[in-house]
Amino acid sequence: MKYYISDLHLFHEKAIQYDHRPFDSIQEMHEVIVKNWNDRVTNGDIVYILGDISLRGKNEDLIAFVARLKGRKVLIKGNHDDLSDYRYQQLFTEICDYKEIQDSIGKEKYGLILSHYPIFSWKDMGRGKILLYGHTHESKEDKFYQSCLRQMQENDCRHAYDACDGKIRACNVGCMLSYMDYTPRTLEEILVGVEVKE
Template identity: 60%
Template sequence: MNYYISDLHLLHKNCIGFDERPFADLEEMHETILANWNRKVTNSDTVYILGDATLYGKKEDAIALVARMKGKKVLVRGNHDHIDDYRYQQLYEEICDYKEIQDGIDGKQYHLVLFHYPIFSWKNMGHGTILLYGHTHDSMEDTYYQECLRKMAEEECSRHIYECRPQAYNVGCMKPWMNYEPRSLKEILSFREKDEAGK
């Protein structure tokens, strides 16, 4: 099973207030994220972390926390990810800046672009390829981004939109559909379907 998540911001005290995360302190946040993670993920699963796993400057603590997370971890680096410590690097199956993969749901294959940052054009965006991203947290910036993608499709202002509207999903851990745990592609798409049905 593949899972996805972004912007854990482990060891980043300011993110609790910035995101209005429902934790009294870092210890509570860490223990909740670890409990959610290890309850769901097995060591045969792969978790794609789309950036900002930990705060730079806390190497020993970062190594200790990430080492407790089950599964094969792939880090798609964000702006807070500094990986100069070899011991930290060894906790990941792969570290990259951008990744393209396929994932399946009930026998149907989906093409995915994995990137920390939201972008307006990605490979085959008009043919169903899905962008999973983070970085913008639960913010007005993210709301504007999603609104812009919607308008691009409605007004046919992009030469890259052909068969379907762009699909880009924020997998930041603080988003309501993520709720501080890694999610499968099926779970992520299911949330979008429910959200669309409620409009």
């Protein structure tokens, strides 16, 4: 099974206030994240973390925390990820800036672009490839980005008009979003969650 999540911001006190996260403390947030993660992810699963796990990588507590999370972890680097500690790097199966993969829902295959950052125009966006991203949290910036994509499609922009099912899909997988709920999610859960939110 493949799962996706971003912007955990572990050990980041200000993230609770910034995102209006429903926690009274960092410890409470950490407990919820570990429980949600380990209740559904097995060690045979792959979890694509689309950046910003924490503000630092040279931290014994962070290394111990991430080591507790089940699954093979692939990190798509974010602007807050400090990977200078070799021990921390070893917790990940792969670390990269950008990745193209395939995933399935039932018998239907989907091409995915994984990036920490929202991309205005991505490879094969008009041929059904879905962008999964983070970084913008649940912000005015994210609403503006999604509005721009809708306007591209509505105005028959070159990369947008011939999308396979008639729509461009870029899905924010920030953990604080209601359909993510601080839990790694499958592609199917993400697509359903985005539809419900719209």
